[in-house]
Amino acid sequence: MERMSTERELASRLLADASSRVVRTVDGLHGDDWNEPSLLPHWTRAHVVAHLALNAEGMARGLHGVVADDATGPRPMYDSDEMRDRDITDLATADPAQLRDRLLAGTTSLNQAIAAIPDGRWETRVERTPGGREIRAGAFPGMRLRELEIHHVDLGAGYTTSDWSGEFAIHLLNAMVKRLDPPQPFEVRPLDVDRVWRFGPDGDGVAIVTGPAADLGWWLTGRPAPETLSCSRGELPSIEGW
Numbered sequence: 001m002e003r004m005s006t007e008r009e010l011a012s013r014l015l016a017d018a019s020s021r022v023v024r025t026v027d028g029l030h031g032d033d034w035n036e037p038s039l040l041p042h043w044t045r046a047h048v049v050a051h052l053a054l055n056a057e058g059m060a061r062g063l064h065g066v067v068a069d070d071a072t073g074p075r076p077m078y079d080s081d082e083m084r085d086r087d088i089t090d091l092a093t094a095d096p097a098q099l100r101d102r103l104l105a106g107t108t109s110l111n112q113a114i115a116a117i118p119d120g121r122w123e124t125r126v127e128r129t130p131g132g133r134e135i136r137a138g139a140f141p142g143m144r145l146r147e148l149e150i151h152h153v154d155l156g157a158g159y160t161t162s163d164w165s166g167e168f169a170i171h172l173l174n175a176m177v178k179r180l181d182p183p184q185p186f187e188v189r190p191l192d193v194d195r196v197w198r199f200g201p202d203g204d205g206v207a208i209v210t211g212p213a214a215d216l217g218w219w220l221t222g223r224p225a226p227e228t229l230s231c232s233r234g235e236l237p238s239i240e241g242w
Contacts (some may be wrong), residue, residue, distance in 0.1 A: 003160050008122065010171060011141035012114060018148040019107050022052065026100055034096050039154045039223070043092075048151050049099050050091035054084065056106030059140050062126035063113035073096050074137075076127040084129075112158075114141055141214050146175060150221060155177050161214040161226070166193070172217035173197050180220065186237050200239075208232040 026049055028218045034046045043051075058077035065074035076182065078084040078093060122138035128164055135143070149168055164172075170193060185200035190213035200206075209216065211229035219225045222241035 005172065006137045007171065008141050011145040014165070014168060014171075015111070015114075015145055015148070018145055018152070019111075021159065021163075022102065022148050022152050023100075023107075025152060025155060025159055026103060029096065029157065034099075035074065038155045038204070043154075045155050046092040046094075046096070046099060047159065048089060049103055049153065049157050050088045050094075052147060052151055053099065053102040053242070054087055054091060054145070055104045056103070056110040059144060060106065060109040060113040061112070063117060063137060063140060064133075066121050066124045066126065067116050067118070074124060074126045076130050076132070077135075078129050080129055080185070109145060142171065142175060145171060150218075153218070161212075161218045164214045164217075166213065167212035169193070169217050171221070173213060176217065176220040182237060182239075184237065185229075188227070189219070190216055207237060209236060217235060 014110060029045060034049075035044050037043075038045050038048045040048065061075050062077045063074075068074075091102065094102075117137055122136065124137045125134040126140075127134055145168070149164060149172075153161055161169075169190075173188065173190075174197075177199065180199050184199040184207070184211055185198070185203050186207040188197040188199065189208055189210050191210055193213045198206075209231050209234060211219075211226065215226040215228045219229055219236070220239055220240045225236050231237070
């Protein structure tokens, strides 16, 4: 449990700066900048900001329910995946000032919700959607940090993986080990971190993927592989989208 606590505390410490950086980038968007394509297929920059705003609201809703005096227990983050997608599409068409206000308000609400969780409630489970996947309350700070840092790059507005801190790059690699279950094993060996991350089943003769830690983390989310990466077997393993 100590490892989980350490990851949560690290993420909580990095969240404020990550949020501020995203807001500064959003403040630099003007006019047609909002409707320019993001790095995500079929999403404009407005879609990415709308997602970040609604993601903060959803997480705050779930966490507020953890400490609420309500016999029904924690509320799900989203009412349904369909409603989540529809809300993103609708909010992406809003006035940019409204979008920015929703992002700021959602971020503030989430920060307050995280701060309100007592030490004994971090293991409480929150449903992503009713009857769907359950998420530990203690995982929310890390989830939000990854949303902010990864989607900040997705905005395609000047912020890149080279702007990620070494702490976040390692945090992301740790998170991707938990997320991915490839059929064929491989190891990730960053050139700038003296650690090895193992993916997939046990076995010998695994492929070795090398490159900067931040670029390896980016690729492991299912994004296009940077040219800085290389694999001992030539072609990089296939990674499903995040």
